Amino acid sequence: MLEKLKNLPDSPGVYQYFDKEGRLLYVGKAKSLKKRVKSYFRFTPELSPSPRLGPRIYRMILQTAQIETIVTQSESDALLLENSLIKQLKPKYNILLRDDKTYPYIYIDLSEPFPRFELTRKVVKGKNIKYFGPFPTGARAILSSLYELVPLVQKKGCLKGKKACLFFQIGRCKAPCEGKIGRSDYFRLLDEAFGYIHNKKRVTTALKEKMSHYAESLRFEEAAEIRDRIEAIEKIEAFSSTDLAKLEDLDIFAVDFNESHGIVVRLFMREGKIVSSSHTLFSAYEDMDIEELYRRAILEFYGSDTPFTAKSVLTAHPIEESGELADIISLRAGRKVAIVHPGRGDKKRLIDLAMKNARELLRQQKRVPKSDLPHKIAELLELERPPSRIEVFDNSHLMGEACVGAMVVQVDGKWDKESYRRYTLDSKDEYSQMREMLSRRIASFGDSPPPDLWVIDGGKALRDLAVALLKNAGVNLPVTAIAKEKIDAKAHRAKGAAKDILHTASGVLDLMPSDSRLQWFQRLRDEAHRFAIAFHKQQRLKKEKEISLLQVKGIGPAKVKRLLDYFGSFETIKKADLQSLGDVLSRKEAQMLFDHLKKI
Numbered sequence: 001m002l003e004k005l006k007n008l009p010d011s012p013g014v015y016q017y018f019d020k021e022g023r024l025l026y027v028g029k030a031k032s033l034k035k036r037v038k039s040y041f042r043f044t045p046e047l048s049p050s051p052r053l054g055p056r057i058y059r060m061i062l063q064t065a066q067i068e069t070i071v072t073q074s075e076s077d078a079l080l081l082e083n084s085l086i087k088q089l090k091p092k093y094n095i096l097l098r099d100d101k102t103y104p105y106i107y108i109d110l111s112e113p114f115p116r117f118e119l120t121r122k123v124v125k126g127k128n129i130k131y132f133g134p135f136p137t138g139a140r141a142i143l144s145s146l147y148e149l150v151p152l153v154q155k156k157g158c159l160k161g162k163k164a165c166l167f168f169q170i171g172r173c174k175a176p177c178e179g180k181i182g183r184s185d186y187f188r189l190l191d192e193a194f195g196y197i198h199n200k201k202r203v204t205t206a207l208k209e210k211m212s213h214y215a216e217s218l219r220f221e222e223a224a225e226i227r228d229r230i231e232a233i234e235k236i237e238a239f240s241s242t243d244l245a246k247l248e249d250l251d252i253f254a255v256d257f258n259e260s261h262g263i264v265v266r267l268f269m270r271e272g273k274i275v276s277s278s279h280t281l282f283s284a285y286e287d288m289d290i291e292e293l294y295r296r297a298i299l300e301f302y303g304s305d306t307p308f309t310a311k312s313v314l315t316a317h318p319i320e321e322s323g324e325l326a327d328i329i330s331l332r333a334g335r336k337v338a339i340v341h342p343g344r345g346d347k348k349r350l351i352d353l354a355m356k357n358a359r360e361l362l363r364q365q366k367r368v369p370k371s372d373l374p375h376k377i378a379e380l381l382e383l384e385r386p387p388s389r390i391e392v393f394d395n396s397h398l399m400g401e402a403c404v405g406a407m408v409v410q411v412d413g414k415w416d417k418e419s420y421r422r423y424t425l426d427s428k429d430e431y432s433q434m435r436e437m438l439s440r441r442i443a444s445f446g447d448s449p450p451p452d453l454w455v456i457d458g459g460k461a462l463r464d465l466a467v468a469l470l471k472n473a474g475v476n477l478p479v480t481a482i483a484k485e486k487i488d489a490k491a492h493r494a495k496g497a498a499k500d501i502l503h504t505a506s507g508v509l510d511l512m513p514s515d516s517r518l519q520w521f522q523r524l525r526d527e528a529h530r531f532a533i534a535f536h537k538q539q540r541l542k543k544e545k546e547i548s549l550l551q552v553k554g555i556g557p558a559k560v561k562r563l564l565d566y567f568g569s570f571e572t573i574k575k576a577d578l579q580s581l582g583d584v585l586s587r588k589e590a591q592m593l594f595d596h597l598k599k600i
Contacts, residue, residue, distance in 0.1 A: 002047050004067050008034040012078045013071040014085065017093075020065040024476055026093040029082035033069050054287025060093045076324045083299040087449040090476050092384055095262075095282065095292060103134035103278065105307050106143055106197065114176045114186050116153050117146055117193065122305040131307045132197050134268060136278035141232035142197065147172070148226075149206050150193045152186075157565045163583045165566075166576060198271065204230050249309060250347075254316035254354035255293045257284040261365050264297045265358040267350065270309070274353075279361055281412070283385060294319050298339070299328070303447070308333035315341050316351040316358075373516060374413075380517055381478055381504055387452035388412055391441070394457040394528035395425065395433040396536035403428060405437035406532035409451070410524060419448075422535045434462050435469070442473050450477050457525050459483040463503045480504050482521045500525075555593060559585065573597070 013033045017026040030036030040061050042050050049061035072078045086094045108115045111128040119139055133139065147154055151174050154167045164175035174181035174189070196203045207230050214223035252267040262284040267277045280297070294315055302308060308329070318341040319325065326339040342348045374386030381387075388411060395405040405423035409416040423440060427433040434456070454470075454477055456462045463481035470477050481503040500522060502509040511518040566584050567573045573581075574597050581590035 001065065001067060005038060005041065005043075005047075008037055008069065009071055010034040011071045012073075012075045013069055014078055014081045016068045016070075016085070016091075017060065017064045018066040018068070019063045022066070024089050024091045024474075025060050025063060026091050027082055027085045027089065029075070029078040031075050031078075033071070037067065037069070054285075056093065056285050056287050074324075075321070076327050079295065079299065079321065079324055080328060083296060084446070086296070087300065088445050089474055090450050092476065095285075095288070095296060103136050104139040105131045105133035105135070105309070106139060107131045107307070108190070113183055114153050114159060115190065116156070117143055119143055120307070123307050131309050132270075133276070133307075133309065134278075135276055137276075138232045141229040142200075142203065145203050145207055145229055145233065146193050146196060148210065148229075149196060149203070150189050152189060152193065155568050157568065161566060161583050165583060166580045198273075198275075200233055200275075204233055207233075248311040250312055250314055250350065251310040252314045252316075252350050252354045253294060253297055254351060254358045255290055255297065256355060256358040256362060257288055258362050258366065260284055261362060262288060262293065263358050263361055263365075264293065265354050265361065266297075266301065267354050267357075268310070269350070274350075277357070279358070281361070281365060283388065290317055291319055291321065295321060295325065298325055302329050302332060304332055306332075308337070310337075312337065313339045314347055314351055314354075315339060316355050317341060373520060376517055377520060380509070381453070381480060382506060383453075383478060385452075387478075389416075389451035390453045390455060390524060391451045392455040392457070392524045392528040393434065393437060393441075394525070394532040395423075395430060395437060396529075396532040403433055404532060404535045405433060406528055406535055407437070407441065408524070408528045408531050410527075415527065420531060422531075430458070431461065431465065434458065435465055438466055438469050442469055442475070445473070445475065450475055453477070454479045455521060455524050455528075456481040457484075457528055459501075460503045460508075478505060480521070482525050484525075555585075555589065559589070 010032050011034075012029075012031050014027060014029050015033055015037050016024060019025055028036065040050055040053065040057070042048050049058045053061065070081065072081060085091075104119050104121050106117055107120050107124055108117050108130050109124070109126045109128065110130055111126060135142065146152070151172055153159060153176060154173050158165060158167065158173065159177050161177050164178050164180065165173070167173035168175040168178075168180075174186070176183075176186060196206075207226050211223050211226040211230070214220070214226060249271065250269040252269065254265045254267075256263055256265075260283070262282050264280045264282075265277065266279065267274050269275070294317065298313065298315075313326075313329070315322070319339065322339040322341070326337055329339070330337045340347070342351060377383075378386040390410045392408045392410070393405065395403070403425040405425050407421040407423070409419040411419075421441075423437045425433045425436050427436045454466055456466055456479065458481050460481065460483075463479055466479045466481075470479070483501045483503065499510075499513050500518065502511065502518070502521060562584055563573050563581075567576060567580075576594075576597075578590055578594045581594055584590075585593065
């Protein structure tokens with residue numbers, strides 16, 4: 001290693017520290033690899049960690065047995081490569097922000113004759129795309145409300161039909177497919193919808209009127225759906241009192257930390273109003289580098305295919321590398337973007353507001369009673385720190401039919417249902433199904449970084465499979481499998497009584513049924529199992545409904561596809577009236593299908 005240190009290049013690039021077993025400890029970037037890497041060491045009287053290092057990094061250098069470097073063309077390239085490697089490889093000593101979400105945007109393609117609003121998490125190709133957001137919460141509730149409150153084209157397939165459909169009959173669409181509304185009048189409806197997007201209070205007020213109307217009409221299911229939508233919209237973090245109309249569209253970042261936690265707060269200002277916000281909590285260390293935190297937060301938030309709707313980015317602290325970061329973001333946005341630390345004026349008020357919220361969120365976190373269970377889990381599995389984000393996998397099938405997989409996610413003890421994922425699988429046996437599902441998850445690490453821990457519903461063979469797949473991908477990620485206890489050849493799932501077996505990196509752990517650590521793993525496994533079974537049943541039901549349609553003489557697969565394209569789902573087909581079915585099928589076929597659907 002000493003020889004490596006003597007021959008480091010005086011160039012920008014990325015450096016990696018490995019321990020004696022080849023495990024990645026740390027990834028960093030430097031303007032000069034030679035100067036930066038050497039700063040970690042003292043060379044006399046013998047090679048040792050520099051006494052100027054903080055305690056955490058000092059421990060890391062003691063464990064370092066190998067150094068690798070990658071030279072880049074520029075410091076901007078080094079920034080990008082560093083962030084990519086940290087996200088995908090999860091080095092032990094890097095700061096991990098755990099914010100692997102890409103937030104949804106509402107967008108509309110105004111070049112279309114009769115545009116519709118849609119959700120996206122990526123840049124959409126088009127000459128006249130307008131984005132609204134990002135929305136950390138409530139995006140789908142807002143989208144559904146737009147179609148509830150404004151009679152726009154409701155479904156993608158609606159314009160393909162030549163006749164007005166069910167939505168026109170119930171007053172939810174103006175039937176541009178039949179020419180009942182012109183483009184200029186339709187765009188006036190869009191202006192009304194834009195007003196709702198910019199004014200969430202106006203949306204909830206209109207929805208409450210709808211909810212009351214449904215309740216008075218004894219349409220309780222629809223009223224309940226509206227109620228849930230109102231709650232989702234009201235959860236959108238917003239600061240409606242902040243109104244600085246003379247300011248441009250801005251994204252504001254603030255970072256703060258105390259002795260136990262750090263936080264990144266993001267405020268999103270659009271048209272002079274802060275319309276939403278989000279935050280990410282993470283474990284704090286004694287020698288935090290605040291510039292690294294900003295660097296990671298900004299690069300992870302603005303991915304290469306993320307819509308960029310702000311004109312400038314404000315940071316609550318100065319960043320030495322703001323120029324390089326701005327160049328990267330400008331390249332991704334396709335226009336000049338500034339990253340600024342304001343010292344006075346209205347923009348200074350915004351970063352002060354962001355810091356005030358960061359401090360308040362940290363204060364609230366401090367008041368939350370802490371459980372020692374995460375630390376017990378870390379000790380049990382010999383982890384460096386308690387796992388914050390856990391992904392749990394299970395699969396389900398019935399004799400090789402409706403093969404599905406499921407991933408559930410827990411973050412800081414709470415189920416993160418927005419991160420749950422379902423997988424439709426081609427493989428027929430459980431081992432191959434798990435390999436297919438885990439391989440697909442690993443392939444998505446670039447967009448959604450690895451968690452702190454994987455839990456597999458299965459035994460040693462499935463754990464070994466997961467470890468091998470991760471090793472091939474070069475990812476450091478602990479894996480635990482939980483095997484169900486068999487009683488009379490049947491899986492025993494009784495909580496508090498099932499003596500399940502844990503397969504870990506240290507070997508087999510046989511814990512007592514009353515052990516809270518085993519029960520923690522059982523809760524994870526049971527939630528994954530519940531989610532997998534629910535998806536399996538849904539897929540089987542979907543197949544059975546399709547078979548039911550195909551039982552009608554003259555309704556073949558091609559016509560089933562046409563029906564689905566037009567109505568959107570089997571449930572909508574089942575509820576359709578005879579006239580609507582006739583928009584897709586001949587009169588005879590529509591009558592036959594209508595009579596058949598009334599019987600099932």
